[in-house]
Amino acid sequence: MNFVDKYIKGDKVIWSVVLLLAILSVLAVYSSIVTLAYKYKGGDTMYYLFKHVVILVVGFGLMILAHKVNYKYYSRISQVALYLSIPLLLLTLVTGANINDASRWLVIPVINQTFQTSDLAKLALIMYLARLLSKRQDQIKDFKEAFIPIMIPVMLVCGLILPANFSTAAMLFTTSLIIMFIGRINLKYILSLIGIGVGTLMILLLIGKSNPDLLPRMGTWAKRIETFTGEGSKDANYQAEQAKIAIATGYPFGKGPGGSTQRNFLPHPYSDFIYAIILEEYGLLGGVFVIMLYLILFFRGIKIASKSEQTFGSLLAIGLSFSLVFQAMINMAVAVNLFPVTGQPLPLVSMGGTSIWFTCLAIGIILSVSKTSDSSDLKIKNTANVEI
Template sequence: MKQLINNLKGDKGIWSFVALLALFSFMPVFSASSNLAYIGQGNGNTLGYLVKHLAHICIGFAIIYWIHKVPYHYFRAISKVGLPVVWILLAYTLIKGTVIAGANASRWIQVPFIGITFQTSTLASIVLFMFVARYLSKTREEPITFKASLWELWLPVFFTLILILPANFSTTALIFSMILMLTFIGKYPLKYIGIIVGSGILFLAFFVLLSKAFPDSRFFSRVHTWESRIENFSTDKPDEDDYQIEKAKIAIASGKIYGLGPGKSVQKNFLPQSSSDFIYAIIVEEYGLIGGLGVLALYLLLLFRFVVASHKANSLFGKLVVIGLGFPMIFQAMINMAVAVELLPVTGQTLPLISSGGSSIWMTCFALGIIISVTKKEEEIAQELKDAAKREEALQKLIDKQLEEEYSIDNDYSIEDKAKNPMNAVLNK
């Protein structure tokens, strides 16, 4: 175990906070999965869900360990090559989106021969953020023109978002917002960003109008869900999402300061998606306001380590990769918690590293592995500088020692010469 820990390179703070979030996730997942156990098995046995979550976490940490060994500059080329692959996966998802528990889940695909479902938009977001970071770092020393960036940057970005939008508006909005933030930090001209924002709003309006013109089209089937969620959030009209929010608020109110205790949640038996989308409500019910704020603090500390890692990165690509992959992770957590307390309409965003689910955990760990790879490189550079300083200090000591010995020998010879020289005796007389 000690040898394994010594092999973990990179920012130890990121490793620590990720491990704490993953370890804490076992308790709420084990408790909240009772609802799934009753529905799926009929006996309420949650042990299988706990073992499954353990397997997901272990595979996730194996992904982090493997990815953080890869030099992060390799991902510059991977992002360019991987984007067409992502487009194929997203198009396939739109056409062959699977059904989970009888519900429309067009954002998921079934992986052949394995039997697991995979949300392609999570992989697409990682590849897209690296692609944007690659472009901004490449053009930093060159003047940016809107025409050139429109073809090289925004056309691939918008094409990717168009493939995600019909199945998942919240993920599309999150990715688009993070890309705007990334371009702003990368010093992309602000006037061009304004044009892109306006274009995005116009395209969304056009997409909604098309959905009204073709209401029976499968391509626009999710638009009605978006509208109903926004309408339910702004009015008191009862709906299934409103039912979820009400149960989540009851769970949070029941937790009070110290909570009901681990495993003692009541609303987990009534709240749909209690182990994924609304797991934060179960955390507050069982661990109280203290537990809820503790989870929030861990995410904020992780955000702080991302900021530090970005500041220490010696290349612009490394800085932008840490921001592009790290910040969306934290914002997704904030959105999940905001939905649970009804600050935002229901979005379907999970709580990273805590909610149950395989592909979401693995993609989060994939992004974390790349971030840690950036910090590992900076750690290696710092260690090389430290070793070079030690070698220089040792060499200086050796030179000083040799000079001291030569000076001592010269003094000894001068004394002997004075004693043996006969002219000295004459001069002394």
């Protein structure tokens, strides 16, 4: 308990949710990496399990460090992070590791770990929007003084992510709109930004259709939509069909931990479709439990935002918590065939590398806001007791 009291501050419910998701992650990843292990490591599942556990432990370390920092410092950090992420996104588009016609990764020297630059850009943009909106509350309804400076980084970052990762760009754009709405930006300006975003996407699609070499991912986007709407070929619907089989065979009580059979057929069962494996092994109860954990995380984020004394802290907490839970809901919707395939991992559950670290950093920042709010409440109570 001394360790917890000394090093673990902030919302204890969020810490509990994160711990439960991490435990579930270890169980689900260990069960779903069998095919991957046989393909690349001669069946050595312990290699991937050990790597995943190390990544989670490092992530928890980053979370502890992030929540120790007073959240007000993230206002300045957001500037540096945004200015760093833009050239990194450009570098990724030009020289990034190309997988399935998508240049999303840079390779970190020495440790040889792939790094998805959009993860840094997401975190940086959300923090930067919270900073700008909090600083311009007095002119928040003004088009020139508030809307233009906020619109430019949103369009720039989302535009740089879009060519290689449509789903991430769309999710980040949506999150930005939510933050702007909560930050009291004029609704007609937000609607105009939606129009600009849709118009930009249509132009890119026309360019990609006329010259596929400039936008090679357009074919993948169209294929996924056609598959989802039932217009694609039967072979193209393979992922969704295997996910349905996993869910159906696990209903209602599941096959138990390690009992999945569809892990041998589902593409990326340890990342994109890990929720289908959870439903197969833990049944309906396990699936609902995971949804509840993310909803609790979101509601605690809202509570932290409402208790924060400063606008920056409120926007930071609500923006980051919405971004994480929104991504989780998209991943789970894909697994149950309510949404086209996006390639988004399930935060803190899917096997990953730097994506887990940035998720942990985001949660650490939310906890930093919570810690500061709790400290303020404690001071108020102590002052009240002294006065009495």
